[in-house]
Amino acid sequence: MRDIEAEEAGRRLWVNRKILEVMERYGFQLVEPSPIESLETLEAKCGPSIREEIYWFEDKARRKLGLRFDLTVGLARMVASRPDWATPLKLCALSNMWRYDEPQYGRYRCFYQWDAEIFGSPLPEADAEVIALSVDVLENLGLKDFEVRISNRRLVEAFLSQLGLENQEKREAVLRVIDKRGKLEENRFTQELENLNLAAEQRNRLLDFISIKKEPEAALAVLAETPWKSPEAERGLEELRRVVDSLKLLGKTAPCLLDMSVIRGIGYYDGVVFEIYDRMEAALGAVVGGGRYDGLCRVYGRDLPATGTAGGIERLLIALEKAGSIPSSTQAPQVFVAAATSEVRGKALELAGWLRAQGISVDYDLKNRPLKGQLEYADASGIPFALVVGPRELEKGLVRLRDLRKRMEAEVKIEEVPSKVSGVEG
Amino acid sequence: MRDIEAEEAGRRLWVNRKILEVMERYGFQLVEPSPIESLETLEAKCGPSIREEIYWFEDKARRKLGLRFDLTVGLARMVASRPDWATPLKLCALSNMWRYDEPQYGRYRCFYQWDAEIFGSPLPEADAEVIALSVDVLENLGLKDFEVRISNRRLVEAFLSQLGLENQEKREAVLRVIDKRGKLEENRFTQELENLNLAAEQRNRLLDFISIKKEPEAALAVLAETPWKSPEAERGLEELRRVVDSLKLLGKTAPCLLDMSVIRGIGYYDGVVFEIYDRMEAALGAVVGGGRYDGLCRVYGRDLPATGTAGGIERLLIALEKAGSIPSSTQAPQVFVAAATSEVRGKALELAGWLRAQGISVDYDLKNRPLKGQLEYADASGIPFALVVGPRELEKGLVRLRDLRKRMEAEVKIEEVPSKVSGVEG
Numbered sequence: 001m002r003d004i005e006a007e008e009a010g011r012r013l014w015v016n017r018k019i020l021e022v023m024e025r026y027g028f029q030l031v032e033p034s035p036i037e038s039l040e041t042l043e044a045k046c047g048p049s050i051r052e053e054i055y056w057f058e059d060k061a062r063r064k065l066g067l068r069f070d071l072t073v074g075l076a077r078m079v080a081s082r083p084d085w086a087t088p089l090k091l092c093a094l095s096n097m098w099r100y101d102e103p104q105y106g107r108y109r110c111f112y113q114w115d116a117e118i119f120g121s122p123l124p125e126a127d128a129e130v131i132a133l134s135v136d137v138l139e140n141l142g143l144k145d146f147e148v149r150i151s152n153r154r155l156v157e158a159f160l161s162q163l164g165l166e167n168q169e170k171r172e173a174v175l176r177v178i179d180k181r182g183k184l185e186e187n188r189f190t191q192e193l194e195n196l197n198l199a200a201e202q203r204n205r206l207l208d209f210i211s212i213k214k215e216p217e218a219a220l221a222v223l224a225e226t227p228w229k230s231p232e233a234e235r236g237l238e239e240l241r242r243v244v245d246s247l248k249l250l251g252k253t254a255p256c257l258l259d260m261s262v263i264r265g266i267g268y269y270d271g272v273v274f275e276i277y278d279r280m281e282a283a284l285g286a287v288v289g290g291g292r293y294d295g296l297c298r299v300y301g302r303d304l305p306a307t308g309t310a311g312g313i314e315r316l317l318i319a320l321e322k323a324g325s326i327p328s329s330t331q332a333p334q335v336f337v338a339a340a341t342s343e344v345r346g347k348a349l350e351l352a353g354w355l356r357a358q359g360i361s362v363d364y365d366l367k368n369r370p371l372k373g374q375l376e377y378a379d380a381s382g383i384p385f386a387l388v389v390g391p392r393e394l395e396k397g398l399v400r401l402r403d404l405r406k407r408m409e410a411e412v413k414i415e416e417v418p419s420k421v422s423g424v425e426g
Numbered sequence: 427m428r429d430i431e432a433e434e435a436g437r438r439l440w441v442n443r444k445i446l447e448v449m450e451r452y453g454f455q456l457v458e459p460s461p462i463e464s465l466e467t468l469e470a471k472c473g474p475s476i477r478e479e480i481y482w483f484e485d486k487a488r489r490k491l492g493l494r495f496d497l498t499v500g501l502a503r504m505v506a507s508r509p510d511w512a513t514p515l516k517l518c519a520l521s522n523m524w525r526y527d528e529p530q531y532g533r534y535r536c537f538y539q540w541d542a543e544i545f546g547s548p549l550p551e552a553d554a555e556v557i558a559l560s561v562d563v564l565e566n567l568g569l570k571d572f573e574v575r576i577s578n579r580r581l582v583e584a585f586l587s588q589l590g591l592e593n594q595e596k597r598e599a600v601l602r603v604i605d606k607r608g609k610l611e612e613n614r615f616t617q618e619l620e621n622l623n624l625a626a627e628q629r630n631r632l633l634d635f636i637s638i639k640k641e642p643e644a645a646l647a648v649l650a651e652t653p654w655k656s657p658e659a660e661r662g663l664e665e666l667r668r669v670v671d672s673l674k675l676l677g678k679t680a681p682c683l684l685d686m687s688v689i690r691g692i693g694y695y696d697g698v699v700f701e702i703y704d705r706m707e708a709a710l711g712a713v714v715g716g717g718r719y720d721g722l723c724r725v726y727g728r729d730l731p732a733t734g735t736a737g738g739i740e741r742l743l744i745a746l747e748k749a750g751s752i753p754s755s756t757q758a759p760q761v762f763v764a765a766a767t768s769e770v771r772g773k774a775l776e777l778a779g780w781l782r783a784q785g786i787s788v789d790y791d792l793k794n795r796p797l798k799g800q801l802e803y804a805d806a807s808g809i810p811f812a813l814v815v816g817p818r819e820l821e822k823g824l825v826r827l828r829d830l831r832k833r834m835e836a837e838v839k840i841e842e843v844p845s846k847v848s849g850v851e852g
Contacts, residue, residue, distance in 0.1 A: 001462050003504045006455035006517070013446075013456060020439075025782045027759035027789030030439060032430035035522065035536055036481075055462075057483035059526065078429045086806055088792045091432070096461065096522075100485065110461055121792035125775075129792065132779070249772050250779035333453035346675050349551075353558070353676035356451045363453030366514045366547035366555065380512055 002108055010331040011317060012112075015141060016094055019114045022140050026133045028092035028116045033074025035095070039064035044299045045073050045268065055098050067098040071115035072296075072308060079119045080300035087120025087304065094313075108314060117308030119297065124239040127272040127292055128246030130309040134276055134288045135252045141316070142325025143278065146287070149213070149259035150243065150274040153291070155223075155236030156260060159209055162229055163202050170196065172266055178210055179263035210261040216244040219258030236271075243272055269293050272307070278319040287315050333361040335421050336378035340371050340390035348389045351399070351414070358418045379404050385421045428534055436757040437743060438538075441567060442520055445540045448566050452559045454518035454542045459500025461521070465490035470725045471499050471694065481524050493524040497541035498722075498734060505545045506726035513546025513730065520739075534740060543734030545723065550665040553698040553718055554672030556735040560702055560714045561678045567742070568751025569704065572713070575639070575685035576669065576700040579717070581649075581662030582686060585635055588655055589628050596622065598692055604636055605689035636687040642670040645684035662697075669698055695719050698733070704745040713741050759787040761847050762804035766797050766816035774815045777825070777840070784844045805830050811847045 004012065020030065039056050056066035068074055071093045079089055094114040116133055118126045131148060138146055160171045177184075177192045184192070193203050212222055220241060228234055240258060247253045255276075264273045271292030278287050290309030297304040320326050335355060339348040345365075352362045363383065365374045371388070378386045388400040393411060401420055402409040412420055430438065446456065465482050482492035494500055497519045505515055520540040542559055544552045557574060564572055586597045603610075603618045610618070619629050638648055646667060654660055666684060673679045681702075690699045697718030704713050716735030723730040746752050761781060765774040771791075778788045789809065791800045797814070804812045814826040819837060827846055828835040838846055 001460040001464075003460050003500070004458035005504075006457050009456045009458055012458075024757070024759075025785065025787050027787055029432035029757040030435045031432050032435055032438075034427040034429050036427050036524075038427075055483065055485075057481065059481075074429070078431075086803065090789070098462075118792065123792055123794065126792045136782070245772075246775060249775040251776075251783070252779070331450070331455040333450075346671070349672060349675040350677075353678070356562070357677070359451065361451050361453055363516070366544065366549055366552045368549065377512065 002110065006331050008317070010329070011320075011326050012313065014326055015313060015316065015320065016114075018140050019094060019137055022133065022137045023092040023114070023116055026090070026116070026129070026136070028090040028133070030093065031075070031078065031091050032093055032095055033068070033071060033078050035068055035097070036065050037068055037074060037077065039066045041077050041300070042066045042069065042073060045070075045076075045296060046265075047267075053099055055100050069097055069099050070310065071095065071097065071113055072117060072293075072310065075115065075117050075308075076119075076296050076306065077300045079304065079306075080297045080302035083302060088126065089119040090116070091119070092116040112313035113310050114313065115308065115310040117306060119304050119306045121307070122294070122305040124242035124272060125246045126305075127239070127307045128243045128250065130290055130307055131243070131256070131274055132247060132250045132252040134274075134290070134309045134311070135255060137311070138276065138288065141320055143287075143319060143323055145279040145323075146255055146276055147279060148256040148274055148276045149262045150216075150240070150256060150272065151258065151260050151262040152236045152240050152272050153263070153269050154232055154271055155240065156209075156263070158228070158230050158233035158236055159226075159260075160206075162233065163205060165198075165202075174198070174206070175263050175266050178206075178261060179266070181210070181261060213257055213259040213261065216247070216253055216256055216258055220244060223258070239272055264289060264291060265293075268296065270295055274309075276311075278323075281319050281322055284315050284318060287311055287319055330382045332382040332384075333363045334383070335360060335362045335385045335387055335417075336374070336381075336383045337362060337364040337387045337389060338371055338374040338378065339365065340388055344389045344391055344394060347394060351387065351389060351417075355418060355421075358422075360418060360422055375402070375404075387417060387421075428536065432757050434743070436755070437746075437752050438739065440752055441739060441742065441746065442540075444566050445520060445563055448559065448563045449518040449520075449540070449542055452516070452542070452555070452562070454516040454559070456519065457501070457504065457517050458519055458521055459494070459497060459504050461494055461523070462491050463494055463500060463503065465492045467503050467726070468492045468495065468499060471496075471502075471722060472691075473693075479525055481526050495523055495525050496736065497521065497523065497539055498543060498719075498736065501541065501543050501734075502545075502722050502732065503726045505730065506723045506728035509728060514552065515545040516542070517545070518542040538739035539736050540739065541734065541736040543732060545730050545732045547733070548720070548731040550668035550698065551672045552731075553665070553733045554669045554676065556716055556733055557669070557682070557700055558673060558676045558678040560700075560716070560735045560737070561681060563737070564702065564714065567746055569713075569745060569749055571705040571749075572681055572702055573705060574682040574700055574702050575688045576642075576666070576682060576698065577684065577686050577688040578662045578666050578698050579689070579695050580658055580697055581666065582636075582689070584654070584656050584659035584662055585652075585686075586632075588659065589631060591624075591628075600624070600632070601689050601692050604632075604687060605692070607636070607687060639683055639685040639687065642673070642679055642682055642684055646670060649684070665698060690715060690717060691719075694722065696721055700735075702737075704749075707745050707748055710741050710744060713737055713745055756808045758808035758810075759789045760809070761786060761788045761811045761813055761843075762800070762807075762809045763788060763790040763813045763815060764797055764800040764804065765791065766814055770815045770817055770820060773820060777813065777815060777843075781844060781847075784848075786844060786848055801828070801830075813843060813847075 054066050054069050059065055075091055096112050098110050165171045173196050181189050262275050269291040273291030275286035276288040288311035292307040294305040337348045337352045339345040352364045355362045386402040398411045400409055401412045480492050480495050485491055501517050522538050524536050591597045599622055607615050688701050695717040699717030701712040702714035714737035718733040720731040763774045763778045765771040778790045781788045812828040824837045826835055827838045
């Protein structure tokens with residue numbers, strides 16, 4: 001349980017708006033899948049072990065229900081149930097979800113994600129589209145130093161087959177080891193591969209392969225040198241080529257690398273996959289991740305290729321704070337209308353209502369405090385301007401306008417107040 | 427379980443922004459209390475019977491938890507736990523919550539509310555502030571024909587005491603009958619009062635009292651004629667007077683009535699209460715409601731007067747749709763960039779990226795469709811403009827701009843596209 005307090009809520013509002021802006025620009029339509037799903041639907045993505053990691057319960061009719069742990073499941077289930085919707089469908093969502101695991105750095109039990117998915121396009125151009133969107137989302141938020149690591153599970157699996165790992169289960173075990181490589185010491189990594197009966201030569205070739213991490217063209221050149229032996233491998237390589245071509249045309253290659261060590265959700269992703277890391281905050285883990293999952297919608301009853309991207313808002317907030325890109329404005333109102341004496345309280349209220357009608361954010365005393373107390377409260381609340389309504393000034397159609405940060409005060413005509421206090425950063 | 431699809435999500439986005447705008451203008455700060463509360467916290471507001479109406483479960487540590495059923499509980503619990511926060515505190519929230527009851531007209535198991543609360547002000551001016559905010563929220567959304575029914579529980583309870591109902595339990599029983607009066611036939615209502623041993627004269631006087639429903643000044647005049655006998659009654663009347671005075675100064679009395687039949691949450695509200703009804707859609711029930719609840723924060727450990735207002739987004743959407751005040755724009759992108767031949771697909775992509783960089787919402791083909799299929803898809807998706815990129819036009823620096831609604835087409839210079847397609851309502 002965690003409350004989001006005003007300062008953080010203000011930052012989130014800014015972040016959410018920036019993300020929604022980009023998703024709209026890319027033609028994604030915002031939806032909100034149900035926050036409660038049947039447990040069966042949730043298990044279909046990740047297997048029954050997911051029960052251990054989510055909030056689930058039986059309802060009064062003994063149906064097993066669970067709180068969603070991501071937005072992709074709901075989006076896929078939603079689209080699968082609507083065969084009348086034309087494809088490709090570009091849907092996005094930004095909402096809260098729950099995981100019942102131990103909170104980690106930048107990870108909470110109730111957390112928010114943004115998510116954008118394309119349903120119904122089998123083309124690598126669609127993968128490029130979600131990667132380009134992700135890059136634009138981060139750029140629009142003012143993040144500058146990040147890298148997009150792109151791989152293709154089809155190509156990586158074809159490489160493992162070519163390495164002699166014919167058995168699917170064994171390939172998945174190896175993928176799992178590669179996936180956690182970042183967290184393992186080098187010799188532990190070798191050890192785990194040995195445990196899976198990989199010979200020294202296999203291990204070395206594998207290590208060479210997953211060490212490919214280069215700018216797209218350079219990486220494609222290296223990958224092209226490998227004597228690929230299967231149509232799956234050729235297809236995987238071709239998909240990467242087309243992703244790179246599209247990203248180039250969309251002007252989004254600058255932060256991109258091909259990185260053959262990127263794995264992500266095993267038994268779920270089946271094509272292009274990618275992760276985005278903040279170079280300044282790599283310990284955070286990926287701030288965005290996604291890829292192609294052509295198999296998932298089939299589980300929900302509709303055979304529909306799909307690719308998507310998602311990012312956690314909490315991690316993003318950490319990265320953005322370190323980068324200093326979130327404007328520091330608080331949610332404090334712009335003006336506090338203070339009454340110098342009790343006779344003019346009514347006039348202060350009237351003035352507050354009038355300023356609000358001009359679209360200005362206004363607060364006033366709700367505690368019957370003397371003027372000094374009113375101004376102290378306004379100052380402590382971070383309100384930049386106070387308007388002091390006094391009986392003598394009122395007679396002349398004036399009020400005192402006090403700039404609480406600059407500690408300056410001037411008499412101004414009432415009708416000039418809106419222009420004096422608006423347009424100034426709060 | 428209910429998904430919010432794109433069209434509705436678009437309307438909600440508009441509605442939410444309009445509400446947030448007004449809450450900001452009134453100096454309320456947005457926060458988000460935890461969606462999961464301990465069951466104890468939830469029960470503190472409404473009693474243990476609330477268990478039957480909410481989603482609750484035990485977590486792995488056997489703690490009893492529940493999903494929030496409103497935002498007030500979380501806000502009050504949040505504020506009570508932070509004695510370091512200066513008051514008055516004006517907090518607001520807009521988020522989802524859950525009730526496990528039978529869905530009704532305009533009411534769902536997972537639903538959204540906006541909520542604004544003032545903590546730390548005992549003054550009727552604070553009650554007026556949340557009423558004025560509510561009026562402005564509805565006006566900002568374009569709702570025109572609504573009425574605000576204001577009462578004061580302190581005054582109503584004082585009236586009941588004066589009527590001879592000295593017993594608190596009995597007074598609450600009578601309040602409960604008044605509360606459901608709208609749903610009862612007239613003779614059934616009389617019957618229920620008889621069952622509570624109210625004599626004919628008591629019933630008649632009560633009926634006269636709760637039938638007071640007039641414009642504020644007229645109602646205050648009628649109420650002033652009653653020979654009040656307790657300081658509580660005088661205080662309740664004075665509170666109503668000050669609420670009316672404040673609303674007048676804030677320019678918000680027009681839709682307001684004093685209505686002594688308004689009751690709301692028994693054992694929870696203890697001062698001014700109000701409800702707002704859409705006159706065109708009275709069957710919806712109140713679209714906004716609120717009041718003073720000085721006792722609640724004490725339950726959470728901090729003695730803090732409080733008053734607030736909240737409204738359900740789902741009911742509001744129904745009212746706004748009937749009123750026709752939500753702009754009909756869809757979430758469809760503004761432009762579809764179509765490629766006339768496969769050689770110019772790259773150019774189409776480049777153009778799409780360039781237009782997006784100008785802030786324009788753009789989509790393009792992700793299915794390798796021929797031109798005709800691309801244009802049909804754009805049209806079916808409600809996209810207003812198609813840009814047809816063809817090899818011959820490209821040589822001259824031109825593209826064909828097709829207005830899909832007016833069925834008109836013209837050749838335009840590429841650099842002129844942004845100005846031609848933006849600023850036109852999508």
